[in-house]
Amino acid sequence: MQLISVWREIRLRWRRHFTAILGLSIGLCLLLLLNALSNAYKEATKIPLQDVGADISIQRNGDVPEELNGVVFSCSAVTIQHHEIEAIRNMAGVRSVAQAVLLWVFQDDQFAMVLGIEPESTLGPGRLKNYMVEGRYLTNGKEALLDESFAREQGLTVGDSVAVAGQSFSVVGLVAASQAPKMVVAHIYIPLDEAQAMATVSEGVQKVSPFSSQDANVLFLTADQEAIPALSASLSEVMGKDTAISTPDTFLRKLGTMFALSDRFSAAVGLIILVVTFLLVFKTVAGGIHERAREIAVFKCIGWTNGNIRKQIVSETLAQCLLAAAIGTALAVIASWLLSLHTLDIMIPWEMAPTPHFLPGGGEPVFRTVHLPVQLSLPLIGIAFALSLGLGAIISLFCTNRISKIKPSEVLRHE
Amino acid sequence: MNNPILVAANLQKSFADLAVVKNVSLSLDEGEFVSLVGKSGSGKTTLLSLLSSLELPTSGTVSLCGKDIIKASESELALFRRANIGFIFQSFHLIPTLTAWENVAAPLFPEPMEQRIRRERAVKLLEEMQLGHRLEHLPSALSGGEKQRVAIARALINNPRIIFADEPTGNLDSQTGQSIMETLHKVNKEQKLTILMVTHDNELAGNADRTLTMQDGVIQ
Numbered sequence: 001m002q003l004i005s006v007w008r009e010i011r012l013r014w015r016r017h018f019t020a021i022l023g024l025s026i027g028l029c030l031l032l033l034l035n036a037l038s039n040a041y042k043e044a045t046k047i048p049l050q051d052v053g054a055d056i057s058i059q060r061n062g063d064v065p066e067e068l069n070g071v072v073f074s075c076s077a078v079t080i081q082h083h084e085i086e087a088i089r090n091m092a093g094v095r096s097v098a099q100a101v102l103l104w105v106f107q108d109d110q111f112a113m114v115l116g117i118e119p120e121s122t123l124g125p126g127r128l129k130n131y132m133v134e135g136r137y138l139t140n141g142k143e144a145l146l147d148e149s150f151a152r153e154q155g156l157t158v159g160d161s162v163a164v165a166g167q168s169f170s171v172v173g174l175v176a177a178s179q180a181p182k183m184v185v186a187h188i189y190i191p192l193d194e195a196q197a198m199a200t201v202s203e204g205v206q207k208v209s210p211f212s213s214q215d216a217n218v219l220f221l222t223a224d225q226e227a228i229p230a231l232s233a234s235l236s237e238v239m240g241k242d243t244a245i246s247t248p249d250t251f252l253r254k255l256g257t258m259f260a261l262s263d264r265f266s267a268a269v270g271l272i273i274l275v276v277t278f279l280l281v282f283k284t285v286a287g288g289i290h291e292r293a294r295e296i297a298v299f300k301c302i303g304w305t306n307g308n309i310r311k312q313i314v315s316e317t318l319a320q321c322l323l324a325a326a327i328g329t330a331l332a333v334i335a336s337w338l339l340s341l342h343t344l345d346i347m348i349p350w351e352m353a354p355t356p357h358f359l360p361g362g363g364e365p366v367f368r369t370v371h372l373p374v375q376l377s378l379p380l381i382g383i384a385f386a387l388s389l390g391l392g393a394i395i396s397l398f399c400t401n402r403i404s405k406i407k408p409s410e411v412l413r414h415e
Numbered sequence: 416m417n418n419p420i421l422v423a424a425n426l427q428k429s430f431a432d433l434a435v436v437k438n439v440s441l442s443l444d445e446g447e448f449v450s451l452v453g454k455s456g457s458g459k460t461t462l463l464s465l466l467s468s469l470e471l472p473t474s475g476t477v478s479l480c481g482k483d484i485i486k487a488s489e490s491e492l493a494l495f496r497r498a499n500i501g502f503i504f505q506s507f508h509l510i511p512t513l514t515a516w517e518n519v520a521a522p523l524f525p526e527p528m529e530q531r532i533r534r535e536r537a538v539k540l541l542e543e544m545q546l547g548h549r550l551e552h553l554p555s556a557l558s559g560g561e562k563q564r565v566a567i568a569r570a571l572i573n574n575p576r577i578i579f580a581d582e583p584t585g586n587l588d589s590q591t592g593q594s595i596m597e598t599l600h601k602v603n604k605e606q607k608l609t610i611l612m613v614t615h616d617n618e619l620a621g622n623a624d625r626t627l628t629m630q631d632g633v634i635q
């Protein structure tokens with residue numbers, strides 16, 4: 001009937017309704033946050049790979065170089081053979097593959113991390129295009145990009161040439177590598193085939209990890225989102241267990257928080273919240289009918305049927321659930337905004353950005369600091385409203401069965 | 416010329432083994448104002464609930480407005496009450512969360528009808544009860560006499576054929592009670608409305624067309 005009276009019902013019997021509405025809205029708020037937070041962690045852990053435009057990165061672990069001399073591989077990035085790369089390219093769910101060759105180059109007391117990159121690729125090291133500070137990006141040939149602070153130390157600039165393993169490359173541009181994604185940090189960037197050739201002729205490389213001119217030692221993949229978990233499993237099968245296959249899940253596991261760790265945790269907490277709010281709403285609706293037995297008897301006297309009264313109580317309950325859902329959503333919006341101010345340090349393991357131990361900061365893991373992307377999606381809010389209304393409908397339909405037991409003559413008693 | 420609106424025969428009502436109404440037979444004519452008096456506990460309220468379809472008798476028959484209310488289903492009776500009966504109670508029984516006019520209009524809410532029409536009808540009745548200035552007030556803001564006049568308006572809104580009143584002045588001071596009685600007499604006369612009123616005040620009962628006296632569950 002009278003939905004206008006619902007507000008008055010709440011206001012005049014606020015003691016009863018207040019706890020239920022508040023309880024329900026807090027419950028819904030927590031459910032929303034739980035979900036948003038667990039999503040946020042999942043999204044956050046995509047960021048390190050997203051930084052390089054990839055979904056998966058692949059490296060193979062091997063032996064440490066016998067001598068830190070000339071051109072060598074880091075023990076965290078040894079040969080991935082050409083036929084393996086082609087096999088990966090053809091795997092279901094893989095969209096594209098970018099290859100790189102990471103070299104440690106020791107020459108005349110000097111050390112440089114050299115990354116061989118595909119100049120035409122936008123994936124992986126291709127992201128460096130966004131961090132140019134001077135000159136132009138790499139093309140094929142005897143060209144090099146330098147990290148700007150490395151260039152400053154070496155007194156080099158655009159137009160000079162730089163020697164790498166006895167070969168001369170002309171410096172065409174400077175990049176701010178310190179700001180670039182950690183996974184592609186190096187001192188010198190040269191075209192992939194130059195780096196491949198360098199590795200092929202290096203004794204230090206061949207002794208530890210045989211390498212031929214079509215091979216690589218770092219791969220970046222883009223893939224269909226749904227295919228990533230399965231792909232990661234079949235990749236480790238193909239590549240062997242010494243291979244580091246990094247997906248967002250890898251970072252998630254390293255974070256180790258409850259939210260990140262298990263959907264089961266969220267499900268269990270969600271279930272508890274649901275049960276508690278269910279009981280709270282149930283108690284309120286059932287108590288309300290008990291408290292209003294006399295009122296219900298009056299309605300019966302003046303000609304309301306059980307169905308009329310039930311309809312009234314069900315719609316009152318639904319209106320309250322709607323209110324609770326709105327309050328809960330508002331609370332969740334505020335809370336998720338506050339949470340998104342919170343930053344999260346995602347560890348990028350040393351292996352993925354292997355700075356040698358003798359360099360400052362070498363040997364330590366690096367971190368990607370991100371703001372938690374806590375977001376309440378519209379479908380999620382929709383589910384919260386549906387849940388609230390569903391709860392209200394089930395409970396009030398059940399509780400209003402009692403109405404038929406209230407006799408209209410009760411209105412004449414205990415006066 | 417007498418046209419009975421309410422005919423009860425051999426009514427009995429027992430709660431467990433306590434016989435409260437014992438073999439009562441009576442008849443009310445259309446337009447009659449009948450009062451039912453008797454000591455407290457003599458079974459007046461119980462009899463009223465049997466006659467008005469709020470309670471089923473242990474045995475006996477009731478025919479009200481031509482309907483055999485013993486055989487009717489619960490929802491049939493609700494609709495029947497909505498169409499034919501008005502109730503007035505000693506303790507008013509207004510709905511605390513509804514305003515005066517909403518209380519008056521409450522019997523109309525289950526009817527498919529524009530809210531504006533419901534309100535108009537309620538306002539008209541409240542104005543007749545000199546409560547035109549109290550439309551939007553909650554019962555808690557009304558005096559006892561005002562509450563009872565709201566209750567009378569609620570009882571009248573469906574244009575009932577009969578009103579059952581259980582000690583309608585029992586919670587009011589004598590002066591206010593007097594004015595409520597005048598109102599009841601007025602609607603009885605003007606609208607030819609049948610009224611059965613329970614009271615234990617013999618003076619009030621005296622103004623009725625007819626007085627029934629109850630003692631130990633029996634009409635004397």
Ligand SMILES: Nc1ncnc2c1ncn2[C@@H]1O[C@H](COP(=O)(O)OP(=O)(O)O)[C@@H](O)[C@H]1O
Pocket residue numbers: 430435453454455456457458459460461462
């Ligand atoms: N629902 C009931 N259950 C048990 N006893 C009842 C019930 N209703 C009334 N009675 C008993 O019936 C007797 C008559 O009550 P009532 O009809 O209220 O009398 P009156 O209205 O004349 O004071 C009382 O003794 C009362 O206790």
Ligand SMILES: [Mg+2]
Pocket residue numbers: 459460461581
């Ligand atoms: Mg009584």
